[in-house]
Amino acid sequence: MTEVQGSLKQKAVATLAAGILRGAGYLPQRWRAALGAMLGDLVRLSMSRARKVVDTNLAIAFPMMSLAQRHTLRRAHFRALGQAALELGPLWYWPLPRALGLIREVRGDDLVDAALAKGHGVILFTAHLGAWEAAVLYIGQRWPVTVLYMETRNPAVNTRIVAGRGRSGAQLVPKEGGIRPLLHALHQGRAIGILPDQNVDPREGDYAPFFGRPACTTPLLGRLAARRGSPVFGLFAYRLPGGEGFHIEIVPMPESFPSGDATADATAMNAALETAIRKAPEQYWWVHRRFKDQPEGWDYPY
Numbered sequence: 001m002t003e004v005q006g007s008l009k010q011k012a013v014a015t016l017a018a019g020i021l022r023g024a025g026y027l028p029q030r031w032r033a034a035l036g037a038m039l040g041d042l043v044r045l046s047m048s049r050a051r052k053v054v055d056t057n058l059a060i061a062f063p064m065m066s067l068a069q070r071h072t073l074r075r076a077h078f079r080a081l082g083q084a085a086l087e088l089g090p091l092w093y094w095p096l097p098r099a100l101g102l103i104r105e106v107r108g109d110d111l112v113d114a115a116l117a118k119g120h121g122v123i124l125f126t127a128h129l130g131a132w133e134a135a136v137l138y139i140g141q142r143w144p145v146t147v148l149y150m151e152t153r154n155p156a157v158n159t160r161i162v163a164g165r166g167r168s169g170a171q172l173v174p175k176e177g178g179i180r181p182l183l184h185a186l187h188q189g190r191a192i193g194i195l196p197d198q199n200v201d202p203r204e205g206d207y208a209p210f211f212g213r214p215a216c217t218t219p220l221l222g223r224l225a226a227r228r229g230s231p232v233f234g235l236f237a238y239r240l241p242g243g244e245g246f247h248i249e250i251v252p253m254p255e256s257f258p259s260g261d262a263t264a265d266a267t268a269m270n271a272a273l274e275t276a277i278r279k280a281p282e283q284y285w286w287v288h289r290r291f292k293d294q295p296e297g298w299d300y301p302y
């Protein structure tokens with residue numbers, strides 16, 4: 001592993017987290033899923049601020065649900081968060097063939113094969129949905145791929161993240177370094193992966209509808225696709241019940257994407273994300289303040 005950077009405290013935090021995850025990897029799958037659900041329940045009961053953000057987001061996304069239905073979804077969501085945390089144990093620390101064996105089914109990979117054969121590179125985008133860490137592990141060993149990631153404030157944790165996500169072959173580049181590595185990868189005919197579902201600075205984004213409300217959305221996906229005419233696919237890894245693994249769906253964007261209009265392209269991307277999320281809404285990260293920045297005339301919902 002690359003030499004770990006950071007203060008003694010930062011290194012201790014990263015080492016402790018790695019130890020917990022390694023320990024989780026030794027548990028039977030159903031035990032790990034059950035323990036993750038319990039961890040999620042603990043977070044839900046103890047973190048009122050996160051609970052309020054989730055409640056607000058669910059009210060925006062699912063206004064037709066009753067309050068009781070949204071509370072049931074909230075509970076399932078926090079349980080999924082706990083499971084997502086502990087499943088990093090097998091994904092990052094099991095022997096690679098065994099970890100990849102948790103991916104039970106993949107649909108649409110043949111479409112990516114055909115697109116890469118055209119030589120213009122391929123853009124894969126996903127969301128904080130289900131087991132995106134499993135998705136990174138899969139694409140790293142399946143295609144030559146460069147993946148954009150956001151660094152944390154703890155360099156020791158960043159080292160662990162890069163090691164875990166990149167161990168199957170993916171090349172990870174930090175978001176702070178800009179998009180040049182992504183453009184270079186596309187020029188080489190490689191695949192790139194991005195995770196564009198967070199609220200961005202209004203100076204950098206476009207307001208596009210997401211679950212019926214404006215969300216400040218990055219235009220990066222459309223801009224990258226337009227540079228080389230690279231085909232674009234959504235890639236989503238869903239968690240199976242009882243810790244039984246994951247299945248991956250790869251979905252092509254419409255041929256009209258990118259359109260050349262930033263707002264229209266952001267709207268198309270958000271629509272694709274919304275469709276994927278509705279298949280397993282409890283597995284999306286509703287703890288994000290996705291609607292933090294709003295255009296004039298819209299209230300701050302949190």
